[in-house]
Amino acid sequence: MSSDVTVTITVNGRQLTRTAGGHLSLLRWLREIAGVTDPKCGCGEGICGACAVLVDGRPVSSCIVLAAQVDGGEVTTASGLCEPDGSFSPLQEAFHQHHAAQCGFCTPGMLVCATAMLAEDRRLSRPEIREALHGNLCRCTGYGPIVTAIDSVQQGSHR
Amino acid sequence: MSADEIRRSKIDELHVVGQRLARGDQAEKIAGTTRFAGDLVYPGTLRAGLVRSLVPSARIVRRDAVKALALPGVVEVLFGEDVPHNSVWVDVPGQMTEVAALKANMQVLATDRVRFQGEPVALVLAETEEVLAEACNLVEVDYEGVPGVFDPDEALEPGAPPVHDQGNLLSEWRINTGDVSSAFEVADVIVEGTYTTQFVDHAYLEPEAGLGWLDDEGVLSLRVSTQVVEHYRDVARILGLPETKVRVIAPYVGGGFGGKEDMTVEPYIALGVWRTGRPVRMEWSRQESLQARAKRHPMRLKYRTAARSDGTILGQEIEIVADSGAYAYLSGLVLLYSSVHACGPYRVDNVRLRARCAYTNNPPTSAFRGFGGVQVVLAYESQIDQLARQLDIPPAAIRKLNALVRGDVLPVGQELLTDVLLPDTIDAVYERAGPRPEASGPRKAVGRAIASNIQSYGRLVWLNDAASAWVGFESDGSLRVRCGVQDIGGGQASSLAQIASEVLGTSMDKITVHFGDSALTPRAGTTTATRQLFMSGNAVHDASVQLRNQLLEVVAAESGQPVESLRLEESHVVGAQSRLAIPEALKLCRRDNVPEEALVTFFGPKGSPVAIDLRSSRVFPDFTFGTHLCDLEVDLDTGQVEILRYIAAHDVGRAINPLSVEGQISGAVVQGLGMALLEEVLVEEGNNLTAGFFQYLLPTATDVPAIETVVLESGAGLGPFGARGIGEPPTGPPIAAVANAICDALGVRPTVLPMTPERVLACVAQGGLGDDD
Numbered sequence: 011m012s013s014d015v016t017v018t019i020t021v022n023g024r025q026l027t028r029t030a031g032g033h034l035s036l037l038r039w040l041r042e043i044a045g046v047t048d049p050k051c052g053c054g055e056g057i058c059g060a061c062a063v064l065v066d067g068r069p070v071s072s073c074i075v076l077a078a079q080v081d082g083g084e085v086t087t088a089s090g091l092c093e094p095d096g097s098f099s100p101l102q103e104a105f106h107q108h109h110a111a112q113c114g115f116c117t118p119g120m121l122v123c124a125t126a127m128l129a130e131d132r133r134l135s136r137p138e139i140r141e142a143l144h145g146n147l148c149r150c151t152g153y154g155p156i157v158t159a160i161d162s163v164q165q166g167s168h169r
Numbered sequence: 170m171s172a173d174e175i176r177r178s179k180i181d182e183l184h185v186v187g188q189r190l191a192r193g194d195q196a197e198k199i200a201g202t203t204r205f206a207g208d209l210v211y212p213g214t215l216r217a218g219l220v221r222s223l224v225p226s227a228r229i230v231r232r233d234a235v236k237a238l239a240l241p242g243v244v245e246v247l248f249g250e251d252v253p254h255n256s257v258w259v260d261v262p263g264q265m266t267e268v269a270a271l272k273a274n275m276q277v278l279a280t281d282r283v284r285f286q287g288e289p290v291a292l293v294l295a296e297t298e299e300v301l302a303e304a305c306n307l308v309e310v311d312y313e314g315v316p317g318v319f320d321p322d323e324a325l326e327p328g329a330p331p332v333h334d335q336g337n338l339l340s341e342w343r344i345n346t347g348d349v350s351s352a353f354e355v356a357d358v359i360v361e362g363t364y365t366t367q368f369v370d371h372a373y374l375e376p377e378a379g380l381g382w383l384d385d386e387g388v389l390s391l392r393v394s395t396q397v398v399e400h401y402r403d404v405a406r407i408l409g410l411p412e413t414k415v416r417v418i419a420p421y422v423g424g425g426f427g428g429k430e431d432m433t434v435e436p437y438i439a440l441g442v443w444r445t446g447r448p449v450r451m452e453w454s455r456q457e458s459l460q461a462r463a464k465r466h467p468m469r470l471k472y473r474t475a476a477r478s479d480g481t482i483l484g485q486e487i488e489i490v491a492d493s494g495a496y497a498y499l500s501g502l503v504l505l506y507s508s509v510h511a512c513g514p515y516r517v518d519n520v521r522l523r524a525r526c527a528y529t530n531n532p533p534t535s536a537f538r539g540f541g542g543v544q545v546v547l548a549y550e551s552q553i554d555q556l557a558r559q560l561d562i563p564p565a566a567i568r569k570l571n572a573l574v575r576g577d578v579l580p581v582g583q584e585l586l587t588d589v590l591l592p593d594t595i596d597a598v599y600e601r602a603g604p605r606p607e608a609s610g611p612r613k614a615v616g617r618a619i620a621s622n623i624q625s626y627g628r629l630v631w632l633n634d635a636a637s638a639w640v641g642f643e644s645d646g647s648l649r650v651r652c653g654v655q656d657i658g659g660g661q662a663s664s665l666a667q668i669a670s671e672v673l674g675t676s677m678d679k680i681t682v683h684f685g686d687s688a689l690t691p692r693a694g695t696t697t698a699t700r701q702l703f704m705s706g707n708a709v710h711d712a713s714v715q716l717r718n719q720l721l722e723v724v725a726a727e728s729g730q731p732v733e734s735l736r737l738e739e740s741h742v743v744g745a746q747s748r749l750a751i752p753e754a755l756k757l758c759r760r761d762n763v764p765e766e767a768l769v770t771f772f773g774p775k776g777s778p779v780a781i782d783l784r785s786s787r788v789f790p791d792f793t794f795g796t797h798l799c800d801l802e803v804d805l806d807t808g809q810v811e812i813l814r815y816i817a818a819h820d821v822g823r824a825i826n827p828l829s830v831e832g833q834i835s836g837a838v839v840q841g842l843g844m845a846l847l848e849e850v851l852v853e854e855g856n857n858l859t860a861g862f863f864q865y866l867l868p869t870a871t872d873v874p875a876i877e878t879v880v881l882e883s884g885a886g887l888g889p890f891g892a893r894g895i896g897e898p899p900t901g902p903p904i905a906a907v908a909n910a911i912c913d914a915l916g917v918r919p920t921v922l923p924m925t926p927e928r929v930l931a932c933v934a935q936g937g938l939g940d941d942d
Contacts, residue, residue, distance in 0.1 A: 031299070038298075047208040048201030050423070052374040053455040057862035060374050089201030102199045106191045109828040112836060113658025114198025115205065115374040115423030136875075143870040147862070149373050149424050150658050152835035154875040 017081045021046055022090030032078055036070070037061045039077030040087065048089045048118040052147070059146030062119035063087045069126040071145075088118030091125060101125060101163050108159040112150035120146050124160045133164050172714040175672060176707070176889055180823070180882065185670040186890050189828045190677065192663040194421060194656065203421050206394035207378035207452050214380065215244055216301040217441045217451040220291035220308045221461060222283035225495075225855025226317030226330070226530040229281050229290065229310060237293065237307035242300035245444055246308055247292040249280035252440060253409040261340055261501045273339065273497030277407055277436050283312070284332055284495035285532050286857055287461030294441050294449065317530035319855050321492040322469065324527040332495060332528035339493045340501035340526040342508040344783045346580050347519030352484025356475035360555040364472070365921045366544045366904075368492075368850035369465035369843075370458075370859075371537060372867055375423020377433035377462065378452040381442040384416070388688070389442055392418040393435055396425045396655050396696045398687040400432050404439045415439070419685035422696075425657035426840070427536035430697045431463060431498055459865060460857045463498050463535035464850055466491040466526075468507070470548040475519075476556050480567040484519035485552075487511050489545075491526040491534070498535035500526045505779070506541030506625070509581045509788050513549035514591050514623040515571040520580040530855040536697060538840065539900040542624045550620040550905030551918060564619050564909075565595050568796075573623070581783050588885040590820035591621055591794045597818040597879040598798035605800070606813050612805045614938065615813070616914030619798045620905035626699035626894025627790030627887070630776030634700065637691035638708035640669055640716050641766030646740045646751035647679040653693040654684045654705045659896055660829035661701045665709045667825055668889050672713035674737030675751075691768060699894030702825065703790070703887055704771060710889040712769035719764065723757045724749055774887075791887045793898040795819035797838065799906035803914045805938050808926030810846055810911065812872075817902070818879035822886025822893035834899045835876040841903025843868040849923050 015032040018025065021044055030043045040046045040063070049072055052060030056074040063072045064086040072085075091099050098106065101124055111117040120143070127134060127142045134142065139157050148156065180187055197203045234246035249255045258272045279290050291308050295301035316330040323329055324337040331337060353359060379393030389410065391401075398417040405415040422429060434451045441449035453462075471488040489507055493500035504526045511522055537543075557567040572591040578584050598619060608615045628634040639651040650669050656662040662682040670677050683690055693705040717737055724742045725732040728749075735744045742749045755765050776787040800813040817834050824830040847866040851858040859865050886893030904922060912918040917932040933939050 033299075041208075042210075047204070050205070050375070051207070051452075052376070053862040055455065055861045055863055058374060087201065088199075092200060098196075098199065105199045106195055109191070109195070109832050111195045111198045112660075112832055113373070113375065113422065113424040114195065114203055117198050118201050121199065121201075137871075140870040145869075147372075147374060147867050147869065149371075149426070149840065149867065150836045151832060152837075152839035152876045153870040153873060154835055155832065157870065157875065 015078050017077050019080055020084045022086060034077050035073050036075045036077045036080050037072035040072060046087055048087050050115055050118060052115065059119040059123060060116050062122040062146065064122055064126060067129065069123045088121045091121055100166060101128060104159040104163045108155045108162065110151060110155040110159040116146060116148045120148065120156055127160065128163060136161055172711045175714055176710060178890055183671060183890065185667055186825050190667065190826055192660050194663055205375055205423050206392055206420055209380050209392060210450055211380065211382055211448040214448040214450050215294045215296065215441060215445060216298050217437055217449050218293050218301045218305050219289045219437060220293065220305050220310065222279065222286055222288040222290055224283065224312050224314065225286045226315045227283050227312035228315055229279065229283060230313045231309065231311040232291065233309040234291065236309065237304040240300060240304050240307060242296040243293065243304045244296065245294040247278065247440060247444065249276055249278035252277045252407060254407050255280065257403065257407065259497055261497055275496040284530055286855055287532065292437050292440055294445060317855050319529055319531055321490050321527035321529055324529050325525065332530060337528045338525060339497055339528050340504050341781055342505055342524045342783055343781055344508060344520050344522040344580050347484065349484045349486060349519045349521040352519035353475045356483050357478040358556065358559055359473060359475050360552055360559060361473045362548065362551055362555065362920060364470045364548045364551060366468045366547065367922050368467050368532065368852060369537065369848050370850050370865060371426040371428030372865065373424025373426055373428060376453050376455055376458050379434045379438050380448060380450045381438035382448040383442055383446055388414055388416050389439055390416045390418065391435055391438055392420060393438065394422050394429055395419050395435065396422065396429045396657055398653060398655060398685055399692065399695065400435050401687045403432060404435055407436050408439060408443050416688040419655040422655060422657040425696065426538040427540065427697065428462060430536040430695065433462060455862060456860050459850060459859050459861065461532065463533040465537035466500065466503055466534040466544065468544040470544060472548045472552050474552045474556060478560060480556060480560055480562045480570050482515055482517050482571050485512055485517050487522040489524035492531055493526045493528050494531045494533035495528065496533045498533050500534060503536065503541035507545050508783060509579065510542040510623060511545045511549065512580050514573050514621050514794050516573055516577050517580055531852050532857055538837065539624065539897050540698065543901040546620065546622045546901035547904045547908060547922065551908055554618065554909045554912065565599060568595055568621055581788055582785050583788050584786065587791055588883045589794055590881055590883050591796065593881055594794060594796035594818040594820060595619065595621065597881065598796050598816045601816050601877060601879055602798050602814065609802060614803045614805055614914040615800065616803065616910035617798065617800050618906055618909030618913045619796055620902040620909060621796040622898065622901045623792050623794055624898035624901060625789035625792050627703050627773055628698045628700055630774050630787050630790060631778040633775065634694060634704060634773035635770050636693040636704035636708040637768065637770040638693065638705060638712045639691050639766060639768045640709060640712040642751055642755055644752055644755060648673060648675045650680060650682045650709060651690045652682065652684055652705050652709060653687065653690040654701050655696040656684055657696050659833055660826060661696060664702055664706060664825045664829065668706055668709050669713045672710060673717055675740055679740065699896045699898065702892055703894050704773060706889040706892065708769055708771040711771055712767045715767035715769055719767065720754050720758065723761050723763050724754050727757050791893065793819060793893045793895060795898055795902065797902035797906045799910045801907065801910045801914065803911060803929060805933050806940060808930035808933060810924065810929055812842060812874055814874055814877065816877040816879065817899055818881060819895060819898060820881040820883045820893065821895045822888060823882050823884055823890040824880050825890065825892055827880060830880055830895055831878045833895050834878045837899035838876045838903050839868050839873050841900050842873055842907065844922060845904045845907040846923055847872065
């Protein structure tokens with residue numbers, strides 16, 4: 011066990027300063043210290059993507075990053091993707107309409123990675139979307155509706 | 170109208186059922202606000218963890234918690250002796266001892282003997298995760314190795330090391346119907362095959378987790394990720410508490426697939442709460458989940474099939490041996506399912522089957538989506554594919570020739586009382602598929618094949634299944650549904666709202682479903698056996714009809730209109746000359762002593778239990794049929810298989826929400842493709858070598874194409890509005906569709922799962938397609 015460290019992270023627009031074990035992963039810091047539970051622990055080994063969050067806009071497996079490494083950074087989780095008035099972002103709306111969630115456990119990570127994907131300045135083909143999703147496992151949907159949802163948002167923004 | 174009349178409503182009479190509705194539960198999940206079992210912690214919550222056996226077969230010679238207890242922050246270390254009733258007994262169905270029904274035993278915490286690697290030996294309770302991890306390492310357990318057995322065939326040989334005192338044969342089923350010897354004598358062609366399946370993990374993304382606490386009235390409450398809230402009874406038995414003093418709540422479950430049908434964390438959290446009086450949280454790591462929770466049964470399936478030259482199947486001889494691992498769990502029932510489904514969706518009048526399940530010192534096996542109905546698909550669909558090839562009959566034609574029809578009798582003796590749209594599903598996949606694909610290069614080979622299946626829905630009839638639901642209006646006209654279903658991601662709760670909305674003319678946004686609470690929602694049984702839409706759907710349907718009739722009769726009496734002329738529409742009771750809002754109608758109900766609510770229990774079909782020699786006029790309520798088509802390409806140099814297209818057609822009876830139906834089919838297919846090509850929990854001499862997702866190859870988005878679904882609606886199912894169950898049925902065909910398509914590409918049939926590049930390359934070489942040839 012390590013000694014405590016003080017870490018400041020802006021989580022979904024809210025700046026939080028907490029003193030906690032220096033060994034804590036960003037995922038545990040978010041869930042246990044900051045009370046932000048939408049990132050999930052599916053494997054704890056950086057494989058499944060259920061813990062994905064955006065750190066300064068880049069998708070990261072928060073289970074294999076220390077919170078201390080992100081000190082001073084900005085973290086966005088799935089619940090931070092909603093519009094300020096609480097309504098869905100176009101991506102979230104597309105996930106809902108296209109039935110891209112079933113059990114919903116992988117969904118926060120999927121949304122985060124899809125957000126990073128859509129931030130790229132070019133349109134991705136469906137195989138490219140699949141390639142970009144290979145770090146996010148889903149056991150319920152078979153992926154098709156997730157790919158369709160992401161693609162539909164691209165179509166909307168490239169109309 | 171009576172409940173049965175409404176249940177059989179035609180599709181063009183429906184307004185909400187059949188609509189592609191975006192689900193309410195998904196909105197919460199997408200917003201990131203759903204609180205899963207592992208997301209909730211109360212102040213002062215203790216962390217619980219298990220010390221598990223490091224070895225697959227041993228006697229426990231010493232357990233010592235002194236060092237662990239000396240660590241600051243450790244609250245308790247419990248061994249089996251600390252558990253009030255440490256033995257859990259389960260019935261082994263159909264199997265009798267000399268005096269009574271056979272029961273199998275396992276311990277909550279092993280005291281003197283461990284039978285698989287990962288078996289729980291001690292429960293540790295600590296103030297923090299960090300202390301818990303250290304304390305688990307400080308609990309000392311000494312083992313003395315006992316010879317183990319790691320192969321089910323070897324386990325059944327005389328002199329094999331006994332896993333349990335009563336021997337290694339856990340369960341056996343036999344079918345003898347017709348005259349098998351004569352069928353094989355008169356046959357024009359006989360095909361044989363031996364097929365082998367692997368340990369598969371459910372690999373839901375949400376690991377086993379939960380929180381327990383002592384509630385008011387001294388009720389021990391558990392909020393856990395489970396498919397079965399009714400395990401509160403098992404927990405009560407273990408602790409020696411009255412059943413009313415244990416409550417299990419199932420929030421939205423992050424995937425189940427059968428892996429959360431048996432208890433996982435429940436007894437341990439309960440023990441911790443019972444012992445300390447404090448809230449207790451337990452969450453299994455992915456490694457624990459992969460190592461120690463029950464898997465899909467590896468099976469060896471030996472088939473001989475006799476047929477006439479026109480393709481008519483005359484008889485089948487089947488020998489199945491399954492690996493139960495170290496404990497019984499649901500193995501006896503799984504094997505029963507395998508036996509009843511063993512001949513597939515085909516008429517086979519002469520059948521000799523023997524299915525046995527053996528204890529080994531491997532990880533235990535139990536329920537997994539398809540429940541024994543999956544492994545046999547590889548066998549029966551490979552056999553019929555072999556027949557088609559040998560007799561040069563198209564795959565579609567030979568299946569249609571042998572397809573079961575209404576009135577046919579399954580080998581077990583059950584008459585099919587339903588329409589069988591198998592030929593329609595076969596036509597549907599070919600029509601959708603169009604022409605065969607071309608190979609993308611000279612060292613590539615393409616294959617196309619189909620696989621059909623039959624899969625029961627609803628529980629075995631002698632289990633006397635029942636589901637209850639409560640439906641009631643509030644004074645503002647909004648509607649509450651209470652039903653103890655566990656929602657494991659298939660839209661179980663949402664479908665109930667859709668059914669109530671249809672019957673009661675209340676819009677979906679005015680309906681709230683309370684679900685998954687063994688104390689506060691009417692008992693609805695397990696979310697297993699593809700039974701929730703069938704059973705709880707009917708319960709909500711019938712309760713809604715009763716409530717509807719209560720309201721209409723009151724309004725009819727008040728307004729002097731015949732009750733038949735009234736209907737519920739847009740939250741109003743509507744008649745030829747009247748339109749009364751629900752809140753007003755409710756006031757009339759109160760005045761006339763008529764309840765604003767209805768509680769109904771729906772009972773499933775009945776039947777008698779089976780014996781080892783299976784013969785029964787009814788085993789299951791009903792069945793779902795389907796056909797899948799797979800186009801794939803094999804790389805002849807690497808053995809890599811790429812699925813080009815995959816089409817799945819099922820008769821679902823009635824799609825309550827087509828989005829959910831398509832989602833179930835597409836997800837089940839990808840799970841099946843994982844079993845076909847990628848997934849295996851590797852176990853060597855009882856040592857589980859699969860320590861994490863980095864070693865367990867789940868299909869990613871790049872491994873599979875978009876799954877195309879064709880949903881047929883016969884309206885002939887036993888569920889509400891003629892629905893059949895669809896949660897499990899699409900899981901079986903992929904393993905066979907892929908095997909048959911590889912055979913189509915290479916001319917050599919893979920028979921061992923998963924069909925890894927190495928195994929496919931062996932087929933390439935055997936077919937003379939290797940680069941040396």
